[in-house]
Amino acid sequence: MTVAAPVLLLEPLNRQIVELCIPRERTLSDLTEQLRTEMNGIYYRVQRLLRAGILKISRTEKRAGRPIKHYQATDESFFVAFRNTPYEDMAEYCHGLTAPSLRGFWESAFQKAQDLPGEWGLSIAYSHRRQSFMLQIQRETDHGLERNPIEQWATENHILGTFDQLRLAPEQAEAMYQELIGVYRKYTHLQDPEARPHWVGLFFAEKNHD
Numbered sequence: 001m002t003v004a005a006p007v008l009l010l011e012p013l014n015r016q017i018v019e020l021c022i023p024r025e026r027t028l029s030d031l032t033e034q035l036r037t038e039m040n041g042i043y044y045r046v047q048r049l050l051r052a053g054i055l056k057i058s059r060t061e062k063r064a065g066r067p068i069k070h071y072q073a074t075d076e077s078f079f080v081a082f083r084n085t086p087y088e089d090m091a092e093y094c095h096g097l098t099a100p101s102l103r104g105f106w107e108s109a110f111q112k113a114q115d116l117p118g119e120w121g122l123s124i125a126y127s128h129r130r131q132s133f134m135l136q137i138q139r140e141t142d143h144g145l146e147r148n149p150i151e152q153w154a155t156e157n158h159i160l161g162t163f164d165q166l167r168l169a170p171e172q173a174e175a176m177y178q179e180l181i182g183v184y185r186k187y188t189h190l191q192d193p194e195a196r197p198h199w200v201g202l203f204f205a206e207k208n209h210d
Helices: 005-010 012-020 028-035 039-051 090-111 149-156 170-189
Strands: 055-061 068-073 120-127 132-139
Touching: 005 012, 012 028, 012 039, 028 039, 028 068, 039 055
Parallel strands: none
Antiparallel strands: 055 068, 120 132
16 A cells, blocks of 8 residues: 555545445445445445555455455555645644534524524624724624623523633643543533533634744
């Protein structure tokens, strides 16, 4: 297998094919049925994965006419250097990975808000504490109020979306990091399989110097 061969696994359908061939061997018919797609397309991809050394023919079943080949993955893990990927760097890849989750969070967060009366828009107000303008989502009827009613609405609906830059001493940063990890792990272990899913995201890192 060449160093660049696992690049094929960056394509979702190729990954699905190999995933199916890890726990057990599969035929083209198996793969076509499982993935609900055309056999010609699956055949083309399987041939590429074979040439790359990601799949192998585990056995050939003889029969009248064309024999049936069974395919299996050659390994359960593969490595692709970023220089062989279409991504510029790790940051670009992770941004693309998390963007759908962030969009899903915001869509869920504001789904109920859209049912409230009034026109929604952006409030652009100067913050003396930050010494800059702040853009906040508000209804036109709430603009200019001392307290944004959306904050109360978010509290009642258990919605939290905070993105900030905090100036923390090393010991404070360590303490905050450990507290965030502790809360996340606590509720990860308290999950109820029958309960509704909630979007949860944690971001914490020292900012690079500009």
